[in-house]
Amino acid sequence: MSTFSAPKGVPDYFPPVSASFLAVRETLVQAARLAGYGYIELPVFEDTALFARGVGESTDVVSKEMYTFTDRGGRSITLRPEGTAGVMRAVIEHGLDRGQLPxxxxYAGQFFRAEQPQAGRYRQFHQVGVEAVGVDDPALDAEVIAVADAGFRALGLTGYRLELTSLGDATCRPQYRETLQAFLAKLPLDEETRRRAEINPLRVLDDKRPEVRALLTDAPLMVDHLSAESRAHYEQVKGYLNDLGVKFAENPRMVRGLDYYTKTTFEFVHDGLGAQSGIGGGGRYDGLMEQLGGQPLSGVGFGLGVDRALLACQAEGLAPGDVARCDVYGVPLGEAAKSRLVALAAPLRAAGVRFDLAYGGKGLKGAMKGADRSGARFALVLGERDIEAGVVQLKELSSGEQVQVPLADAVNSVLGALGR
Known part of the structure; x- marks a missing residue:
């Protein structure tokens, strides 16, 4: 046996499950494409200060979970724990904010957090995300949420819910912060939690410990302290979501795990996943771009968990994607037949047909087992007599029905059988 194994908390995806993984990722990305989002590919690692400043030093992500190391040039580098800060850096660096707005x-890819691994919570995880930068419009908030919802619906998911709230803006957050800190000061909190309350009291509301949550039952809520502008923005977002047919439930106690969120904040939750029920979320971050050295432009976005969305599909008995490795499987009986079928591979694949064949000199029985395992719809069976007659046997694997087709016209015959 191999002495090597995957790092703890890092999932492997291989056939047939990898087909569903790819389908989930592509479906979520496609939902963004349909709403006019262009693709951006980001570095897997960035300057550590980007995440410390952008995500927030009081967050668990920065203080406990980042994979940080010093490179050969003595620079502090961090494997990306989330996508928004990297997108903002790219927008600023390449002047994308100087053109048409928003x-x-x-984006899509791997992200890294040194968390305690458990079901649906990995140290290397995959996300699909969008960012819409430069316009503070409640309709844009609603569009971002609707894109995420459309992606989940396109997967066939039904057992999830959208939770929504507002975290206010710069005009009402400071006053609420003081009110919340005054409330927390009266509670018997441990020293670490008390220090967190001094840096960012909203983070305390995100504490998952039952004993702390019990103390927070009567904590003041941000939605009760919104400014007139934030309240109007929130009401408009809800109105646009209704116009878009996106169902939601208000959750005034929701606090996202990143410091940059303002105003609209949301999370998609699937109860079929147990404790790690979140499958995606996001919100507006009006001060982030300026904080990272750019223009004072607003932004809104989301990050959707590909791993968790796949688990949600499995919980609902869904298998997105085609788990078949190929459409047609070649079964050569002899070297001459193998040579002819190998020659067919290029034109079939060029025509969009997924084609594989039996290698290694297998006999008919072994080769047909390979055809069945491949998930192919058809097998092309070719022997010496077939070559002499100028034909190849086209066999439908589900029914066992077999017909002879001209070897010289095999490509067109296969395309016709596949309905292409």
Missing amino acids: VKLA
Whole structure:
């Protein structure tokens, strides 16, 4: 046996499950494409200060979960724990904010957090995200949420819900912060939690410990302290979501795990996943771009968990994607037959047909087992007599029905059988 194994908390995806993984990722990205989001590919690692400043030093992500190391040049580098800060850096660095606004970008890839691994919570995880930068419009908030909802619906998911709230803006957050800190000061909190309350009291509301949550039952809520502008923005977002047919439930106690969120904040939750029920979320971040050295432009976006969306599909008995490795499987009986079928591979694949064949000199029985395992619809069976007659046997694997087709016209015959 191999002495090597995957790092703890890092999932492997291989056939047939990898087909569903790819389908989930592509479906979520496609939902963004349909709304006009262009694709951006980001570095897997960035300057550590980008995440410390952008995500927030009081967050668990920055203080406990980042994979940070010093490179050969003595620079502090961090494997990306989330996508928004990297997108903002790219927008600023390449002047994308100097053109038409909003800048609408979508991304997909791996992210890294040194968390305690458990079901649906990995140290290397995959996300699809979007960011819409440069316009503070409640309709844009609603569009971003609707794109995420459309992606989940396109997967066939039904057992999830959208939770929504507002975290206010710069005009009402400071006053609420003081009110919340005054409330927390009266509670018997441990020293670490008390220090967190001094840096960012909203983070305390995100504490998952039952004993702390019990103390927070009567904590003041941000939605009760919104400014007139934030309240109007929130009401308009809800109105646009209704116009878009996106169902939601208000959750005034929701606090996202990143410091940059303002105003609209949301999370998609699937109860079929147990404790790690979140499958995606996001919100507006009006001060982030300026904080990272750019223009004072607003932004809104989301990050959707590909791993968790796949688990949600499995919980609902869904298998997105085609788990078949190929459409047609070649079964050569002898070297001459193998040579002829190998020659067919290029034109079939060029025509969009997924084609594989039996290698290694297998006999008919072994080769047909390979055809069945491949998930192919058809097998092309070719022997010496077939070559002499100028034909090949086209066999439908589900029914066992077999017909002879001209070897010289095999490509067109296969395309016709596949309905292409």
